Amino acid sequence: MKSMLAAATLAATLAMPALADPDPTDWDAVTAEAEGQTVYWNAWGGSDVINDFIAWIGEQAAEQGVTLEHVKLTDTAEAVSRVLAEKSAGKDDGGGIDLIWINGENFASMKEGGLLFGPWAEALPNRALTDPENTALTADFTVPTEGMESPWGMAQLVFFHDSARLAEPPRSMSTLLAWAQANPGRFTFPQPPDFLGATFLKQALIEFSPDMMALEGPVEDADYEATTAPLWAFMDELTPNLWRQGRAYPQNGARLVQLMADNEIDIGFDFNPNAASNAIANGQLPDTVRSHVHEGGTLGNASFVAIPYNANAKAGAMVVADILLSPEAQARMADPEVWGLGTVLDVASLEPEQLLLFDRIEFGPATLKPEDLGETLPEPHPSWMVKLEEDWTARYGVAQ
């Protein structure tokens, strides 16, 4: 009897947090619960442009009674580590992280590990402003999002060059190789597993891959050797012609911008189509820098936010995620003066006064018009990225 009672109490205690979780379909209850909550948003803190935007989101959240604290990370994985450490320690509620700016690889890993709260994202009021048919929002690196994360920005791989030094940039991986062979030491990419560096590998894989379909499924189901053989042939030729002969790599995209500014390289790239315009506005790059894309299209994906399973302020986190989707926030984010990340909203279906917010945006000289951005290529399954990173590291990352 005693043990049964204990078991019942235990079951009740275990069920408690689940019962107390806010229901996103009852939005009024969510906003009521969110009032007075403090949301710790763990987001990469390496860009002051983005940090400023997040601070502005914090001001909007304050109007709804939610205090937003930006926890600046050097790497999103720090937040994943932390949720994992909390789970290890049995801290299944009242966790330290309420919202994470997450990428496809970490999302797949956290979703698989049962570290996420949800589904909640598709019930957000402002989610209705997006295009339900947009596959970039329903799948993250081909992994179905299933309402476990909410989109807030569209990114696309865009290259940039200094038109004063390089009049006509190469517009495909094969012409890039020919150009690098003629101009050794003037191109590089961030070292995988950096996100942007891995993106460069994937872009090259897609441009050379004979079988696009294979990339949509897990790497185990594909003929990996045959699919990646052209990529490694390309990398073998490219690597000795890289900056520092491929014996050192910049750590991330921001260092790539710095290398451009220092005249160490002639071509850079970023996942934010506005990176070059931003850098010009901040005095980091000369105003002769221009953007370009590759002819067959470039990789694109959405940025998401997710809520850990043990978050302390789930309701507040949902309110912040909803603010991120508001036309005001989306238009501000898309403004190159502020940040310049693409909107996830279906602009064509917006109300006229909402549309006006977007029409007002002036694009910088180094920002391509939406029609010049070309086709957006879908991301391969995340297992490809993992395998490519491993292989690249074994081939080039540790061999001196």
Next chain:
Amino acid sequence: MSLLRRAPALTLLVMLGPVFAGLAGTLLPAFGILPALGRVEPGLMPFSELAAWPGLPRAVALSLGTGLGATLLALALTVLICAGWQGTRSFRWLERALSPLLSVPHAAAAFGLAFLIAPSGWIARALAPLLGWERPPDLLILQDPWGLSLTAGLVVKEMPFLLLMTLAALPALRPGQSLATARSLGYGRSAGWLKTVFPRLYPQIRLPVYAVLAFSMSVVDVAMILGPNTPPTLAVQVLRWMNDPDLALRLRGAAGALLQLALTLAALGIWRLGEIAVARMGRAWIETGARGSHDAPVRALAIGAGALSALAILLGLVALGVWSVAAFWGFPAMLPDAFTAKSWMKQGPQLLAPAGDTALIALIATGVALALVLACLEAEHRFGLRPSARALWLLYLPLIVPQIAFLPGLQILALVSGIDGTLAAVIAAHVIFVLPYVFLSLADPYRGWDRRNALVGHALGASAARVFWRLRLPMLLRPVLTAAAVGCAVSVGQFLPTLLLGGGRVQTLTTEAVALASGGARRVIGVTALAQTAAAFLPFALALLVPALVWRNRKGLRHG
């Protein structure tokens, strides 16, 4: 009274308890146990995976090579500078120039140095017009595969530390008298110093040297900025695994952390063997009676290298300052196209809150450490306790066990106990690292205080407590403040403990600086690194200023 008697034991518990608890927390995942991932079967998988990582031999060699190389160079420079110049005016100048450099945080010094020596840095920019460079040369200077720039960065930062440790130990050895005797027998200045002073000095600075060796091998922030990355040093790679999106890699990371610990112990063993060999050779050299009277080149080299180190850090700081106010600044311009306060206006207000927390944490952690150290030293004095050599070793343990080996385990512990993410947890973690430094700075002046003052006090009827509060503490104001300043500087510089135990919720200038540095924007790095340096430097300035003000009418006390 009984509380005071227990002070040494309490101090060791506060300092070492977390280290051992954290190590235990690393041990489990290294042997395959991580319940949160559903791994409960113990096994050696993480180690076999670690062994299979293709970069392992190089990463291990790099850690050993840069650690041993940097320590050897820093020690050799320190010794040669002291041998050739101690007691001269140039020596005092160098001493004054180097002491403040101790407070420059490692990351800030590394950023500054990186901008000086990079192919697009200041040195290359100065040479560009002479050599006709319009583009920076494609040279692998930073992040070179041999870790040379990493070693250089560690040498310039560790040499001031060893020099100050040496200066603290020297007076008790009365080097002036030994040197005078040696010189009257015809020995050259450097040779005489090396033969008569150094053999007695080395045992005094052995533990600081070991701490430098252990630190150099496991440092993360400097290695990320200056070190190679194909592959990086073992410590950096361990951190990468700990931070990988693939959660299973944490097991490999834990195994790597244990390897790092073993590697540190191995390096200490190698160093110990080296000590024995050098002692043998040194004895033989002393016995030859060679006078070594022509030491001008050695002396010039030593002072030159010392000045160069000081200059490198100072110029690096200037470079950071210029970047923080730079508008567009391209290669090969020596100065930016224009100056702007934009970066400061933007970052400054955001740094205020972290600056407040930094100060609060540093003050409390230093206060706790100072109280414990004073209690230990006073207990030593009152009860005639003699600290054994082993006790000194224990004191150095937190400085020798690599942070990466025990902090992740400690984080889990804090989570279980529910104190993670609080200021208290961060402060407790800082105390672990602040305590040894405070003890080392304060022990000698405290023990060196003239006991006759106490006798006079007692004779006049003062209790032991009254003697402590009214005589000893005021008379030792300057060394106590200096120790506090060292403690604050150590606290300000802590990155991993703040990050892991603060859970991102406790933000200090250092965590802000490193987070922003990940974006690589030099202007922002300039602002935050300077703010961080200022935070570490301010206590030193106060430690100089306060005694001068308080004792403005007590000439003999102003200089402690």
